[in-house]
Amino acid sequence: MKTQRRVSAAVVALLLGGAGIAITASPAQAAEATFKVKCVPPAGGGDPVEGETTAKVTAPATAKVGDEVDVVWETVKPASNNTDLMDIPKDAVQPTGWITVGGGQAGELKVVGEKKNPPIPKKAPMVMSAMKGKLKLTKAGKVTLTPGKYDVAVTFSFGTFVTKCAPVGEVKGGATIDVSAGSSGGATNGGATNGGATNGGATNGGAHGGTTGGGGGQTDFPGKPVEVAFDCGPVVPGGIKTPVTINAKKNGGSYDLTVKTAKGAMAAPMALPAGALKPSMNVKLGGADSGTVKVSGPANADPIPDKAPVSLSDMTGTYKPGKSGKVTLSPDQLTIDVTMAPGATPINVPCKAASSGVSLELDTAAQPGGSGSSTSTTGSTTSGGLAETGAEDEGGIKALALVAGTVILLGGAVFTFTPWRRLRGTR
Incomplete structure (x- = not known):
């Protein structure tokens, strides 16, 4: 943006x-x-x-x-x-x-x-x-x-x-x-001894790929924001452009991932029910490992009043390495499910990452049952990534403005959904 x-x-x-x-x-x-x-x-x-x-x-x-x-x-x-x-x-x-x-x-x-x-x-x-x-x-x-x-x-x-x-x-x-x-x-x-721990993302990172992690007892690995252009086809004319950051926390031999999108605030022109918006994303693996890890966030827990800011939650999941070495993590496909009434069929909006970049690099050690193995019951992978999705509502994109038959994402992206009167009537 x-x-x-x-x-x-x-x-x-x-x-x-x-x-x-x-x-x-x-x-x-x-x-x-x-x-x-x-x-x-x-x-x-x-x-x-x-x-x-x-x-x-x-x-x-x-x-x-x-x-x-x-x-x-x-x-x-x-x-x-x-x-x-x-x-x-x-x-x-x-x-x-x-x-x-x-x-x-x-x-x-x-x-x-x-x-x-x-x-x-x-x-x-x-x-x-x-x-x-x-x-x-x-x-x-x-x-x-x-x-x-x-x-x-x-x-x-x-x-x-x-x-x-x-x-x-x-x-x-x-x-x-x-x-x-x-x-x-x-x-x-x-x-030369270590000068102390770093906070706030100022760790050694490599010019192309965010923070390198995995050794020295470090457990938190902050990624860097990368601007991603999402192509949502005719559903979203012009697509979506937003920075995305992938952060990791070491948990045994695995890594708990948290994916954050840009924060902003826009007033919703109409009231939205609880559970109306739910995001998910594929994190693409590169380097020593391959495949994708799915992360997802919970839907909004409370109704959103007319003219109030709208937020998409942070997306979480778990990466279990199947290969040892330096592994890169990049934002990939974003999906937003829109449900306007309890029990209604969600409107699924898939958005392919037309351009992206490496947000985080991890120095991994292969784990039994890691990438390339059967998926866990709490998550899924493709072509060799094992994910376990979590659910923590910590902010995200406070950037959706719902206008008549559209949802506008901060940064100029427009979601053209089915008109709201039809969404309300979907059961």
Whole structure:
């Protein structure tokens, strides 16, 4: 949808910077590095953007082998202010960075900021929290800390957008720690330890496929929004265009999926009964696995008054891997069942994904009875995906306006159903 593309493009310009306030242990020293970055927006967010930023890395001036020291990355000069398109809400921005460790030891240190910021008006300077991490020192000598690539996640009411930024050319500058001999303290792959857990979708994700999951004890794997064009044939002239996000939560060897569509609000021009609208979708598997996983959401539990916002619930289901390896998950066919009276035959509206993209990538391990096996009684798959559908009503598209013989989806899509008087009479 056009609004979504403008929002994504706006987010890109916001993210050409690092983080906020540095907090370090004493004694400490800080050093700056000014460098160019290239930021790649999420799908539908426009072209990559380049800018220049000044980052300051703070760490202890001296330490000894075996110490675990605090390292902080802050931005002295962001590369861009907020755009004039929209305000950024409070506590919506979370950065994650990677600092190159060199000199006496080599590796990469992950630093993570809190999801904490004041409201950021249009055209105002960007404000992001400090990115922090802990580094285990394993060798004596001078250890250099140079800022490098970073991701920034911005969460709006309609989804989370992750922009991936990387330096253009060599980065010069950064902090240096003078490490003296001491206890070994136990080396861990070059000494760089994890900088902390991430929230709000700012996990490592790959430019094409959202978050990669499956290891390190992580259980929640947020996907990225991808704009999907649905072709509903003559039933919906012009089709449907909406961002779709696939999120996963590890549950034993399986993954509980939650599929969210765009959020918006439109007034219904007529009253709708409880149970009138029920969505479902096929999630397409790629990479190491194949087939589809069906997810579905419950119908509206309460009647929807005239002129009130209309919501489609989130769609849930379970993916049980049949193959080991990296598996991609993409939105596929969407179906909406419309029932205007109890016991009436639902009007089934299938919408094929004419264009889509990868929302999530998982690093899976094959499970007995996984993809390619018999389907469970609570779900279904095709060509090798096993699904167990769930039912949680948590928002979805607050975007259907029911107008005479049509249902209009936020973003310009129009559902042309049987006229409402005929739907009411269907038994």
